[in-house]
Amino acid sequence: MTVKVFSEALGNYVEVPRPLNSIVSLDPAATEAIFMMGAGRLVKATDAFSYRPPEAKLVPKIGSYTHVDEDELRRHDPDIIFTSTGVQRELSNKLLKSGFNVYPVPVATSVGKILDNVIIIGEIIDKKKEARSLYLNMLSKINPLIGTIKQATRVYVELDLGGPITPGFPTHISDAINILGGINVFDDVDEAYFEPKAYQILERRPDLIIYEPKRGAKVDEAAVIERLKARGINIATSKIRITKGDFLAHMGPTFITEAMYWMQQAISSAN
Structure with missing residues:
Protein backbone atom coordinates (compact mmCIF):
# COMPACT_ATOMS: atom_id res chain seq x y z
CA MET A 1 0.00 0.00 0.00
CA ILE A 142 6.36 29.35 22.71
CA ASN A 143 3.29 30.87 24.39
CA PRO A 144 4.95 31.84 27.71
CA LEU A 145 7.76 33.57 25.78
CA ILE A 146 5.61 35.88 23.66
CA GLY A 147 6.41 39.53 24.34
CA THR A 148 8.53 38.81 27.41
CA ILE A 149 11.18 41.31 26.28
CA LYS A 150 9.52 44.51 27.45
CA GLN A 151 12.12 46.84 25.96
CA ALA A 152 12.52 46.83 22.19
CA THR A 153 16.11 45.56 22.38
CA ARG A 154 17.92 45.81 19.05
CA VAL A 155 19.72 42.55 18.30
CA TYR A 156 22.42 41.75 15.74
CA VAL A 157 22.94 38.02 15.20
CA GLU A 158 26.15 36.79 13.56
CA LEU A 159 26.56 33.16 12.53
CA ASP A 160 30.01 31.85 11.63
CA LEU A 161 29.14 29.76 8.59
CA GLY A 162 32.56 30.00 7.00
CA GLY A 163 32.10 33.76 7.05
CA PRO A 164 30.02 36.27 9.02
CA ILE A 165 26.39 35.62 8.09
CA THR A 166 23.32 37.31 9.56
CA PRO A 167 19.61 36.48 9.25
CA GLY A 168 17.17 38.81 7.52
CA PHE A 169 13.37 38.92 7.66
CA PRO A 170 12.37 35.50 6.22
CA THR A 171 14.13 33.39 8.86
CA HIS A 172 13.17 31.49 11.99
CA ILE A 173 15.78 33.47 13.96
CA SER A 174 14.37 36.87 13.08
CA ASP A 175 10.85 35.65 13.74
CA ALA A 176 11.87 34.28 17.14
CA ILE A 177 13.43 37.61 18.16
CA ASN A 178 10.19 39.35 17.19
CA ILE A 179 8.06 36.83 19.11
CA LEU A 180 10.15 37.50 22.23
CA GLY A 181 9.66 41.25 21.85
CA GLY A 182 13.09 42.19 20.52
CA ILE A 183 14.07 43.60 17.14
CA ASN A 184 16.45 41.98 14.68
CA VAL A 185 18.37 44.96 13.30
CA PHE A 186 18.19 43.38 9.83
CA ASP A 187 14.50 42.46 10.00
CA ASP A 188 13.83 44.90 7.14
CA VAL A 189 16.05 42.92 4.72
CA ASP A 190 14.31 40.57 2.27
CA GLU A 191 17.30 38.23 1.95
CA ALA A 192 17.25 35.27 4.35
CA TYR A 193 20.98 34.93 5.07
CA PHE A 194 23.70 37.30 3.90
CA GLU A 195 27.04 38.84 4.82
CA PRO A 196 26.43 42.38 6.10
CA LYS A 197 28.75 45.32 5.49
CA ALA A 198 30.42 46.88 8.53
CA TYR A 199 28.70 50.23 7.99
CA GLN A 200 25.29 48.51 7.87
CA ILE A 201 25.86 47.01 11.31
CA LEU A 202 27.20 50.26 12.75
CA GLU A 203 24.37 52.43 11.47
CA ARG A 204 21.76 50.07 12.96
CA ARG A 205 23.24 50.49 16.46
CA PRO A 206 22.52 47.11 18.06
CA ASP A 207 22.08 46.92 21.82
CA LEU A 208 23.10 43.27 21.77
CA ILE A 209 25.34 41.16 19.55
CA ILE A 210 24.66 37.43 19.57
CA TYR A 211 27.59 35.53 18.10
CA GLU A 212 27.35 31.90 17.06
CA PRO A 213 30.71 30.20 16.37
CA LYS A 214 31.30 27.16 14.23
CA ARG A 215 30.30 23.90 15.86
CA GLY A 216 33.00 22.76 18.27
CA ALA A 217 34.80 26.11 18.30
CA LYS A 218 35.55 27.73 21.65
CA VAL A 219 35.32 31.50 21.46
CA ASP A 220 35.26 34.05 24.28
CA GLU A 221 33.97 37.62 24.31
CA ALA A 222 37.43 39.14 23.82
CA ALA A 223 37.96 37.08 20.67
CA VAL A 224 34.57 38.14 19.28
CA ILE A 225 35.38 41.81 19.92
CA GLU A 226 38.71 41.45 18.11
CA ARG A 227 37.07 39.72 15.15
CA LEU A 228 34.52 42.51 14.86
CA LYS A 229 37.17 45.23 15.20
CA ALA A 230 39.23 43.59 12.44
CA ARG A 231 36.25 44.19 10.14
CA GLY A 232 35.87 47.79 11.24
CA ILE A 233 33.04 47.09 13.67
CA ASN A 234 33.65 48.75 17.02
CA ILE A 235 30.43 49.04 19.01
CA ALA A 236 31.53 49.69 22.56
CA THR A 237 27.98 50.13 23.83
CA SER A 238 26.75 46.76 22.56
CA LYS A 239 26.65 43.80 24.90
CA ILE A 240 27.81 40.42 23.58
CA ARG A 241 26.40 36.97 24.15
CA ILE A 242 27.93 33.81 22.65
CA THR A 243 26.03 30.65 21.77
CA LYS A 244 27.37 27.18 21.26
CA GLY A 245 27.93 26.27 17.63
CA ASP A 246 25.02 25.25 15.37
CA PHE A 247 22.46 26.39 17.93
CA LEU A 248 20.38 29.23 16.51
CA ALA A 249 21.05 28.08 12.94
CA HIS A 250 19.35 24.74 13.66
CA MET A 251 15.78 24.53 12.34
CA GLY A 252 14.54 21.49 14.24
CA PRO A 253 12.17 21.27 17.23
CA THR A 254 14.88 22.06 19.79
CA PHE A 255 15.19 25.55 18.33
CA ILE A 256 11.84 26.14 20.00
CA THR A 257 12.30 24.02 23.11
CA GLU A 258 15.88 25.14 23.86
CA ALA A 259 17.26 27.96 21.69
CA MET A 260 14.33 30.36 22.10
CA TYR A 261 14.65 30.10 25.89
CA TRP A 262 18.37 30.86 25.62
CA MET A 263 17.59 33.85 23.39
CA GLN A 264 15.02 35.17 25.84
CA GLN A 265 17.53 35.07 28.68
CA ALA A 266 20.31 36.55 26.55
CA ILE A 267 18.20 39.46 25.34
CA SER A 268 16.70 40.10 28.79
CA SER A 269 20.16 40.26 30.34
CA ALA A 270 21.18 42.94 27.84
CA ASN A 271 18.55 45.39 29.11
Whole structure:
Protein backbone atom coordinates (compact mmCIF):
# COMPACT_ATOMS: atom_id res chain seq x y z
CA MET A 1 0.00 0.00 0.00
CA THR A 2 1.15 3.55 -0.72
CA VAL A 3 -0.20 7.00 0.11
CA LYS A 4 0.33 10.24 -1.79
CA VAL A 5 1.65 13.27 0.08
CA PHE A 6 1.83 16.60 -1.75
CA SER A 7 5.16 18.43 -1.88
CA GLU A 8 5.01 22.18 -2.48
CA ALA A 9 8.70 22.17 -3.38
CA LEU A 10 8.23 19.56 -6.11
CA GLY A 11 4.79 20.75 -7.16
CA ASN A 12 3.71 17.14 -7.20
CA TYR A 13 2.70 14.20 -5.04
CA VAL A 14 5.26 11.89 -3.44
CA GLU A 15 4.20 8.26 -3.06
CA VAL A 16 5.09 6.85 0.34
CA PRO A 17 4.86 3.14 1.25
CA ARG A 18 2.79 2.00 4.20
CA PRO A 19 4.34 0.81 6.38
CA LEU A 20 7.72 2.53 6.07
CA ASN A 21 10.72 0.30 6.64
CA SER A 22 13.67 2.53 5.81
CA ILE A 23 14.33 6.27 5.99
CA VAL A 24 17.42 8.24 5.03
CA SER A 25 17.46 11.81 6.30
CA LEU A 26 19.86 14.34 4.82
CA ASP A 27 18.23 17.19 6.73
CA PRO A 28 19.25 17.64 10.40
CA ALA A 29 15.93 19.25 11.34
CA ALA A 30 13.97 16.36 9.85
CA THR A 31 16.26 13.83 11.55
CA GLU A 32 15.64 15.40 14.94
CA ALA A 33 11.88 15.52 14.39
CA ILE A 34 11.73 11.87 13.29
CA PHE A 35 13.56 10.74 16.42
CA MET A 36 11.42 12.96 18.65
CA MET A 37 8.33 11.31 17.17
CA GLY A 38 9.67 7.89 18.14
CA ALA A 39 10.59 6.69 14.65
CA GLY A 40 14.37 6.78 15.01
CA ARG A 41 14.64 3.02 14.45
CA LEU A 42 13.53 3.57 10.84
CA VAL A 43 16.40 5.96 10.11
CA LYS A 44 19.11 3.89 8.44
CA ALA A 45 21.51 6.70 7.49
CA THR A 46 21.84 10.49 7.72
CA ASP A 47 24.01 13.42 6.73
CA ALA A 48 27.08 14.25 8.81
CA PHE A 49 25.32 17.14 10.57
CA SER A 50 22.44 15.06 11.94
CA TYR A 51 23.63 14.61 15.52
CA ARG A 52 20.42 15.59 17.32
CA PRO A 53 19.18 13.86 19.42
CA PRO A 54 22.25 11.98 20.75
CA GLU A 55 20.92 8.68 19.37
CA ALA A 56 21.22 10.09 15.86
CA LYS A 57 25.01 10.17 16.25
CA LEU A 58 25.01 6.37 16.10
CA VAL A 59 23.35 6.24 12.68
CA PRO A 60 25.70 5.80 9.66
CA LYS A 61 26.71 9.10 8.02
CA ILE A 62 26.66 8.95 4.23
CA GLY A 63 26.62 12.56 3.09
CA SER A 64 26.57 16.29 3.77
CA TYR A 65 24.31 19.18 2.82
CA THR A 66 25.31 19.00 -0.83
CA HIS A 67 26.72 15.51 -1.45
CA VAL A 68 25.77 11.93 -0.70
CA ASP A 69 27.34 8.54 -1.39
CA GLU A 70 24.81 7.06 -3.83
CA ASP A 71 26.27 3.57 -3.50
CA GLU A 72 25.63 3.68 0.24
CA LEU A 73 22.21 5.13 -0.45
CA ARG A 74 21.31 2.21 -2.70
CA ARG A 75 22.63 -0.23 -0.11
CA HIS A 76 20.21 1.17 2.47
CA ASP A 77 17.38 1.11 -0.11
CA PRO A 78 15.31 3.85 1.57
CA ASP A 79 11.55 4.08 1.15
CA ILE A 80 11.90 7.86 1.47
CA ILE A 81 14.77 10.35 1.60
CA PHE A 82 14.32 13.63 3.45
CA THR A 83 16.21 16.64 2.12
CA SER A 84 15.47 20.34 2.51
CA THR A 85 14.74 23.10 0.06
CA GLY A 86 17.25 25.90 -0.49
CA VAL A 87 20.87 24.76 -0.72
CA GLN A 88 19.82 21.11 -1.11
CA ARG A 89 17.67 21.76 -4.18
CA GLU A 90 20.37 20.56 -6.57
CA LEU A 91 21.00 17.43 -4.48
CA SER A 92 17.27 16.70 -4.35
CA ASN A 93 16.95 16.99 -8.12
CA LYS A 94 19.97 14.75 -8.64
CA LEU A 95 18.55 12.05 -6.38
CA LEU A 96 15.15 12.25 -8.06
CA LYS A 97 16.78 11.79 -11.47
CA SER A 98 18.62 8.76 -10.06
CA GLY A 99 15.28 7.19 -9.21
CA PHE A 100 15.16 7.78 -5.46
CA ASN A 101 12.01 8.75 -3.59
CA VAL A 102 12.70 12.22 -2.19
CA TYR A 103 10.69 14.64 -0.06
CA PRO A 104 12.26 18.11 0.31
CA VAL A 105 11.20 19.62 3.63
CA PRO A 106 10.66 23.42 3.40
CA VAL A 107 13.40 25.56 4.95
CA ALA A 108 12.02 27.26 8.06
CA THR A 109 11.32 30.91 7.25
CA SER A 110 9.57 31.38 10.59
CA VAL A 111 9.02 29.68 13.93
CA GLY A 112 5.62 28.66 12.61
CA LYS A 113 7.25 26.81 9.74
CA ILE A 114 9.20 24.66 12.23
CA LEU A 115 5.83 23.69 13.69
CA ASP A 116 4.36 23.04 10.24
CA ASN A 117 7.29 20.84 9.24
CA VAL A 118 6.65 18.54 12.18
CA ILE A 119 3.12 17.96 10.86
CA ILE A 120 4.43 17.38 7.32
CA ILE A 121 7.05 14.87 8.48
CA GLY A 122 4.59 13.18 10.83
CA GLU A 123 2.20 12.54 7.95
CA ILE A 124 4.92 11.12 5.73
CA ILE A 125 6.27 8.70 8.35
CA ASP A 126 2.75 7.85 9.59
CA LYS A 127 3.33 9.22 13.09
CA LYS A 128 0.33 11.52 13.11
CA LYS A 129 -0.53 11.26 16.81
CA GLU A 130 3.11 11.75 17.78
CA ALA A 131 3.39 14.74 15.43
CA ARG A 132 0.35 16.38 17.02
CA SER A 133 1.81 15.78 20.48
CA LEU A 134 5.20 17.24 19.54
CA TYR A 135 3.48 20.20 17.86
CA LEU A 136 1.47 20.97 20.99
CA ASN A 137 4.54 20.59 23.19
CA MET A 138 6.43 23.13 21.09
CA LEU A 139 3.45 25.46 21.06
CA SER A 140 3.26 25.29 24.86
CA LYS A 141 6.92 26.36 25.00
CA ILE A 142 6.36 29.35 22.71
CA ASN A 143 3.29 30.87 24.39
CA PRO A 144 4.95 31.84 27.71
CA LEU A 145 7.76 33.57 25.78
CA ILE A 146 5.61 35.88 23.66
CA GLY A 147 6.41 39.53 24.34
CA THR A 148 8.53 38.81 27.41
CA ILE A 149 11.18 41.31 26.28
CA LYS A 150 9.52 44.51 27.45
CA GLN A 151 12.12 46.84 25.96
CA ALA A 152 12.52 46.83 22.19
CA THR A 153 16.11 45.56 22.38
CA ARG A 154 17.92 45.81 19.05
CA VAL A 155 19.72 42.55 18.30
CA TYR A 156 22.42 41.75 15.74
CA VAL A 157 22.94 38.02 15.20
CA GLU A 158 26.15 36.79 13.56
CA LEU A 159 26.56 33.16 12.53
CA ASP A 160 30.01 31.85 11.63
CA LEU A 161 29.14 29.76 8.59
CA GLY A 162 32.56 30.00 7.00
CA GLY A 163 32.10 33.76 7.05
CA PRO A 164 30.02 36.27 9.02
CA ILE A 165 26.39 35.62 8.09
CA THR A 166 23.32 37.31 9.56
CA PRO A 167 19.61 36.48 9.25
CA GLY A 168 17.17 38.81 7.52
CA PHE A 169 13.37 38.92 7.66
CA PRO A 170 12.37 35.50 6.22
CA THR A 171 14.13 33.39 8.86
CA HIS A 172 13.17 31.49 11.99
CA ILE A 173 15.78 33.47 13.96
CA SER A 174 14.37 36.87 13.08
CA ASP A 175 10.85 35.65 13.74
CA ALA A 176 11.87 34.28 17.14
CA ILE A 177 13.43 37.61 18.16
CA ASN A 178 10.19 39.35 17.19
CA ILE A 179 8.06 36.83 19.11
CA LEU A 180 10.15 37.50 22.23
CA GLY A 181 9.66 41.25 21.85
CA GLY A 182 13.09 42.19 20.52
CA ILE A 183 14.07 43.60 17.14
CA ASN A 184 16.45 41.98 14.68
CA VAL A 185 18.37 44.96 13.30
CA PHE A 186 18.19 43.38 9.83
CA ASP A 187 14.50 42.46 10.00
CA ASP A 188 13.83 44.90 7.14
CA VAL A 189 16.05 42.92 4.72
CA ASP A 190 14.31 40.57 2.27
CA GLU A 191 17.30 38.23 1.95
CA ALA A 192 17.25 35.27 4.35
CA TYR A 193 20.98 34.93 5.07
CA PHE A 194 23.70 37.30 3.90
CA GLU A 195 27.04 38.84 4.82
CA PRO A 196 26.43 42.38 6.10
CA LYS A 197 28.75 45.32 5.49
CA ALA A 198 30.42 46.88 8.53
CA TYR A 199 28.70 50.23 7.99
CA GLN A 200 25.29 48.51 7.87
CA ILE A 201 25.86 47.01 11.31
CA LEU A 202 27.20 50.26 12.75
CA GLU A 203 24.37 52.43 11.47
CA ARG A 204 21.76 50.07 12.96
CA ARG A 205 23.24 50.49 16.46
CA PRO A 206 22.52 47.11 18.06
CA ASP A 207 22.08 46.92 21.82
CA LEU A 208 23.10 43.27 21.77
CA ILE A 209 25.34 41.16 19.55
CA ILE A 210 24.66 37.43 19.57
CA TYR A 211 27.59 35.53 18.10
CA GLU A 212 27.35 31.90 17.06
CA PRO A 213 30.71 30.20 16.37
CA LYS A 214 31.30 27.16 14.23
CA ARG A 215 30.30 23.90 15.86
CA GLY A 216 33.00 22.76 18.27
CA ALA A 217 34.80 26.11 18.30
CA LYS A 218 35.55 27.73 21.65
CA VAL A 219 35.32 31.50 21.46
CA ASP A 220 35.26 34.05 24.28
CA GLU A 221 33.97 37.62 24.31
CA ALA A 222 37.43 39.14 23.82
CA ALA A 223 37.96 37.08 20.67
CA VAL A 224 34.57 38.14 19.28
CA ILE A 225 35.38 41.81 19.92
CA GLU A 226 38.71 41.45 18.11
CA ARG A 227 37.07 39.72 15.15
CA LEU A 228 34.52 42.51 14.86
CA LYS A 229 37.17 45.23 15.20
CA ALA A 230 39.23 43.59 12.44
CA ARG A 231 36.25 44.19 10.14
CA GLY A 232 35.87 47.79 11.24
CA ILE A 233 33.04 47.09 13.67
CA ASN A 234 33.65 48.75 17.02
CA ILE A 235 30.43 49.04 19.01
CA ALA A 236 31.53 49.69 22.56
CA THR A 237 27.98 50.13 23.83
CA SER A 238 26.75 46.76 22.56
CA LYS A 239 26.65 43.80 24.90
CA ILE A 240 27.81 40.42 23.58
CA ARG A 241 26.40 36.97 24.15
CA ILE A 242 27.93 33.81 22.65
CA THR A 243 26.03 30.65 21.77
CA LYS A 244 27.37 27.18 21.26
CA GLY A 245 27.93 26.27 17.63
CA ASP A 246 25.02 25.25 15.37
CA PHE A 247 22.46 26.39 17.93
CA LEU A 248 20.38 29.23 16.51
CA ALA A 249 21.05 28.08 12.94
CA HIS A 250 19.35 24.74 13.66
CA MET A 251 15.78 24.53 12.34
CA GLY A 252 14.54 21.49 14.24
CA PRO A 253 12.17 21.27 17.23
CA THR A 254 14.88 22.06 19.79
CA PHE A 255 15.19 25.55 18.33
CA ILE A 256 11.84 26.14 20.00
CA THR A 257 12.30 24.02 23.11
CA GLU A 258 15.88 25.14 23.86
CA ALA A 259 17.26 27.96 21.69
CA MET A 260 14.33 30.36 22.10
CA TYR A 261 14.65 30.10 25.89
CA TRP A 262 18.37 30.86 25.62
CA MET A 263 17.59 33.85 23.39
CA GLN A 264 15.02 35.17 25.84
CA GLN A 265 17.53 35.07 28.68
CA ALA A 266 20.31 36.55 26.55
CA ILE A 267 18.20 39.46 25.34
CA SER A 268 16.70 40.10 28.79
CA SER A 269 20.16 40.26 30.34
CA ALA A 270 21.18 42.94 27.84
CA ASN A 271 18.55 45.39 29.11
